[in-house]
Amino acid sequence: MRxxxxxxxxxxDGYIAGPNGEYDWCFTDADYGMTDxxxxxxxxxxxxxxxxxxxxxxxxxxxxxxxxxxxxEKTSPHQNVVxxxxxxxxxxxxxxxxxxxxxxxFGGSEIIHPLIQEDVVDELMLAVHPxxxxxxxxxxxxxxxxxxxxxxxxxxxxxGLVQLIYKK
Amino acid sequence: MRxxxxxxxxxxDGYIAGPNGEYDWCFTDADYGMTDxxxxxxxxxxxxxxxxxxxxxxxxxxxxxxxxxxxxEKTSPHQNVVxxxxxxxxxxxxxxxxxxxxxxxFGGSEIIHPLIQEDVVDELMLAVHPxxxxxxxxxxxxxxxxxxxxxxxxxxxxxGLVQLIYKK
Numbered sequence: 226m227r228x229x230x231x232x233x234x235x236x237x238d239g240y241i242a243g244p245n246g247e248y249d250w251c252f253t254d255a256d257y258g259m260t261d262x263x264x265x266x267x268x269x270x271x272x273x274x275x276x277x278x279x280x281x282x283x284x285x286x287x288x289x290x291x292x293x294x295x296x297x298e299k300t301s302p303h304q305n306v307v308x309x310x311x312x313x314x315x316x317x318x319x320x321x322x323x324x325x326x327x328x329x330x331f332g333g334s335e336i337i338h339p340l341i342q343e344d345v346v347d348e349l350m351l352a353v354h355p356x357x358x359x360x361x362x363x364x365x366x367x368x369x370x371x372x373x374x375x376x377x378x379x380x381x382x383x384x385g386l387v388q389l390i391y392k393k
Numbered sequence: 394m395r396x397x398x399x400x401x402x403x404x405x406d407g408y409i410a411g412p413n414g415e416y417d418w419c420f421t422d423a424d425y426g427m428t429d430x431x432x433x434x435x436x437x438x439x440x441x442x443x444x445x446x447x448x449x450x451x452x453x454x455x456x457x458x459x460x461x462x463x464x465x466e467k468t469s470p471h472q473n474v475v476x477x478x479x480x481x482x483x484x485x486x487x488x489x490x491x492x493x494x495x496x497x498x499f500g501g502s503e504i505i506h507p508l509i510q511e512d513v514v515d516e517l518m519l520a521v522h523p524x525x526x527x528x529x530x531x532x533x534x535x536x537x538x539x540x541x542x543x544x545x546x547x548x549x550x551x552x553g554l555v556q557l558i559y560k561k
Contacts, residue, residue, distance in 0.1 A: 376553035
């Protein structure tokens with residue numbers, strides 16, 4: 226079965242974006258394992274806000290199939306974007322059973338939350354940045370119960386970024 | 394000058410205790426560098442809640458001077474406990490200029506917050522546990538501005554705990 230991998234940058238205080246969606250604090254001076262990661266996936270899952278940010282830079286990941294959960298977007302000019310209005314965990318569970326490479330859970334937190342809650346996320350790849358943002362979009366929201374993960378790797382970069390990799 | 398060191402356990406979602414103050418999720422199966430750390434400090438800074446938790450186990454750190462910021466506690470049965478009602482950052486800044494070993498910023502978040510906000514914390518030692526608690530007492534609260542730190546070390550333990558060490 227394909228794995229659903231949450232791979233994103235996070236601040237020391239657990240934010241994936243600043244109060245106005247800023248991600249200028251994310252390091253771009255090195256590859257940080259992204260080239261290898263991008264070879265391991267062929268599909269993304271994201272919410273409407275993440276999609277609209279990617280649109281500013283053109284099509285979202287032209288080499289992947291991009292599933293966008295959005296209440297406002299109904300059509301996309303891009304052939305590789307599939308707008309979805311189904312229940313998020315049900316849809317993603319079904320997608321994990323289809324053939325293909327791993328699935329990148331891209332964000333944001335409204336999409337991540339129900340997938341963490343229902344144990345659909347198989348792997349966390351957290352690029353912990355050495356900054357306290359002081360506010361913003363939190364990676365995790367309140368859950369009904371604790372979720373235990375297993376650390377499989379940690380990679381420390383000269384910039385001070387530490388990538389923590391966990392499996393369910 | 395003495396350093397003020399924030400050394401504590403934190404969950405993947407940034408909590409230092411569960412919704413009811415639980416810390417049963419903190420690993421106690423190994424030393425995790427605490428023996429060496431305890432040799433480097435001679436003073437603690439904590440709030441009333443942390444103090445009352447420690448009291449359940451007897452005196453808080455008998456070998457240290459423990460400064461407790463509390464609105465409710467007025468006296469302590471323990472000689473090495475000093476109850477303080479001064480402004481937190483002002484008091485701790487002054488303490489850092491006195492002779493002695495480093496100062497352990499023990500918690501909780503109401504004490505940590507103003508000290509982070511006013512750049513009084515010199516070092517963060519975060520024992521990141523492989524668990525999402527889903528709610529609880531957050532390590533960081535909202536700040537007026539970003540705070541950048543410098544990673545000085547990261548230590549990965551077989552249990553999956555990763556200690557991240559940052560300096561200002």
